[in-house]
Amino acid sequence: MKEEINLGRKTELIFPYSIYANIFKGLSHPTRILLLRLISEGGKYFKELLELTRLSPAALNFHIDILKTVGLVRQDAERAKYLITDLGIRFLDILAYLNTKLEEFETRELDLYCYKCGEAKMYADISPFYIRLWCPRCGGDHGDIWGLFLLNKFGADWIHKDLGFLVKECIEYSFEKTGESLRNSRCLNCSAKIKYKYFEDKIVGECKVCGFKVSLQINDISLDRLAEYWVRYRRVKEVLKGKVKHRGRDCWKVFLIDSEGRVKLTQYIEVGTGQVIDEETYE
Numbered sequence: 337m338k339e340e341i342n343l344g345r346k347t348e349l350i351f352p353y354s355i356y357a358n359i360f361k362g363l364s365h366p367t368r369i370l371l372l373r374l375i376s377e378g379g380k381y382f383k384e385l386l387e388l389t390r391l392s393p394a395a396l397n398f399h400i401d402i403l404k405t406v407g408l409v410r411q412d413a414e415r416a417k418y419l420i421t422d423l424g425i426r427f428l429d430i431l432a433y434l435n436t437k438l439e440e441f442e443t444r445e446l447d448l449y450c451y452k453c454g455e456a457k458m459y460a461d462i463s464p465f466y467i468r469l470w471c472p473r474c475g476g477d478h479g480d481i482w483g484l485f486l487l488n489k490f491g492a493d494w495i496h497k498d499l500g501f502l503v504k505e506c507i508e509y510s511f512e513k514t515g516e517s518l519r520n521s522r523c524l525n526c527s528a529k530i531k532y533k534y535f536e537d538k539i540v541g542e543c544k545v546c547g548f549k550v551s552l553q554i555n556d557i558s559l560d561r562l563a564e565y566w567v568r569y570r571r572v573k574e575v576l577k578g579k580v581k582h583r584g585r586d587c588w589k590v591f592l593i594d595s596e597g598r599v600k601l602t603q604y605i606e607v608g609t610g611q612v613i614d615e616e617t618y619e
């Protein structure tokens with residue numbers, strides 16, 4: 337008996353790979369990370385979480401169950417209020433640390449002229465997670481005035497990619513992801529329900545839960561087409577002709593012209609929805 341206890345004491349703690357993997361599996365959905373943060377602020381009742389996240393009760397239950405199973409969240413003695421566990425607090429600390437890492441980026445000059453002013457080559461601030469394109473001439477310092485924010489689908493491997501290819505692929509990827517979040521009325525950041533407002537010339541959304549803001553210009557060449565032409569010709573410029581009637585609908589007519597002023601692409605984009613109604617190409 338005595339020996340067994342001694343043996344037990346001698347046992348070294350083995351690094352718990354599968355336990356960690358399990359906990360991270362518990363965090364492998366933006367909604368669960370969001371819930372963990374919300375619950376960490378003094379605990380929350382189910383009803384409060386419903387209101388804050390606008391999830392369905394079934395979906396909320398599903399996510400909370402996982403958080404409880406992996407030991408990040410518990411319920412109080414009355415089984416009413418959800419509370420964060422000590423382990424949960426530690427994990428939020430880790431995420432906060434990672435957050436400071438996300439702010440690090442490298443800046444590169446692109447061999448692509450600004451498609452707004454056509455006057456200067458654009459720059460890209462690149463991290464494994466995102467890319468911000470900005471024009472030193474008309475966009476302010478690092479995109480203070482305007483910039484194009486993209487998701488980096490290549491992660492740390494971006495360093496081995498041709499910059500033009502990287503930009504094109506990431507514009508298309510971000511275009512797809514943004515379209516998805518608009519269709520599903522979900523926040524691109526935390527995936528909470530969000531009500532996008534459709535104006536004549538733009539779509540605007542602000543997430544009440546995480547504060548993420550989106551503003552998408554409708555009267556611009558659609559990003560997928562822009563990516564294609566921009567990277568092919570290196571110097572194209574957008575010109576907004578204005579509102580026209582096309583196929584019986586109110587549309588924005590937008591051109592993409594090359595460095596000699598020749599029109600390469602015309603798009604008719606519906607006012608107030610951003611839907612591309614028609615386009616003409618000139619090769």
Ligand SMILES: [Zn+2]
Pocket residue numbers: 450451452453454455456471472473474475
């Ligand atoms: Zn510019």
Ligand SMILES: [Zn+2]
Pocket residue numbers: 523524525526527528543544545546547548
């Ligand atoms: Zn959000």
